[in-house]
Amino acid sequence: AQKITQTQPGMFVQEKEAVTLDCTYDTSDPSYGLFWYKQPSSGEMIFLIYQGSYDQQNATEGRYSLNFQKARKSANLVISASQLGDSAMYFCAMREGGSGNTGKLIFGQGTTLQVKP
Amino acid sequence: GAVVSQHPSRVICKSGTSVKIECRSLDFQATTMFWYRQFPKQSLMLMATSNEGSKATYEQGVEKDKFLINHASLTLSTLTVTSAHPEDSSFYICSGTGAYNEQFFGPGTRLTVL
Secondary structure, eight states, rough: SSSSEOOOOOOEEETTTHHHHHHOOOOOOEEEEEEEEEOOTTOOOOEEEEETTTOOOOEETEEEEEEETTTTTTTEEOOOSOOOGGGGEEEEEEESSTOOOOOEEEOOOOOEEEOOO | OEEEEEEEEEEEOOOTTEEEEEEESSSSSSSSEEEEEETTTSEEEEEEEEEEOOEEOTTTTOOOTTTTEEETTTEEEEEOOOOOOOOGGGEEEEEEOOOOOOOOEOOOOOEEEE
C-alpha cells in the first residue's frame, strides 16, 4: 500500500502567487516525521521543512509552511510568493518512528512545479 | 547542514562492466547510510540500508548480488553495480543519517550503461 501519496504530477503557479502541493500519508505508527524536499534539474535533494507527528504547531521555514492536518493524514506544502527559482520537483517523505527505526525515508511520487513569469 | 559527497557524479560504462559509486560523509559520522535509485521523472526508491561494519539490508526486489554495498567506515559507503546492463541506467543517490536522525543527501551519480 502506498504510504505517501502526492496526487498532483504537475502544477503551475504565477510568479509571486502562493501554491499548495498536496501530500497524504498512511501509517499506524503514532511517532513519525514528515519532510518536504525540493529537487531541481541538477538532481540534488534540498531539504525544505520538517513536521513531527507530535508537533503542536505547523512548521514554517521562510516562504515554506506545512499545513499539517493529523486527523486527515495530510501534510501539504504551501509556498508563498513563488519565485522562478522555485520551479523544480517536490517530494513529500515520511519517516516512521518507534523502536527499530532505521531512519529511512519513504517518498511520494513527486510534484513538478513550474512557476510562470 | 552536513555535507555528503558522491563520486563519480556521472559515469558511462559498457554493458557487462562493474561500476563503483562512493558516498562519503565529509563532516559527520554516519552509522547508517541509505542508497536510493531514481528513474527520470520518478520518485526515489530505497534500494538498501547500509550500516557500518555489518551487512546491508536490501529492500524487496533489489538484487543483493547485483548491487553490492560496503560500509567499511563511519564516513564511507560504496555501491557497486556488477555486470551493469542498460536497464541499470539511473540516478543513484545516497544519504547519511546525522546525530539527530536528519538525512543528508549526496548530490547523486548519474549512471549510463551503453
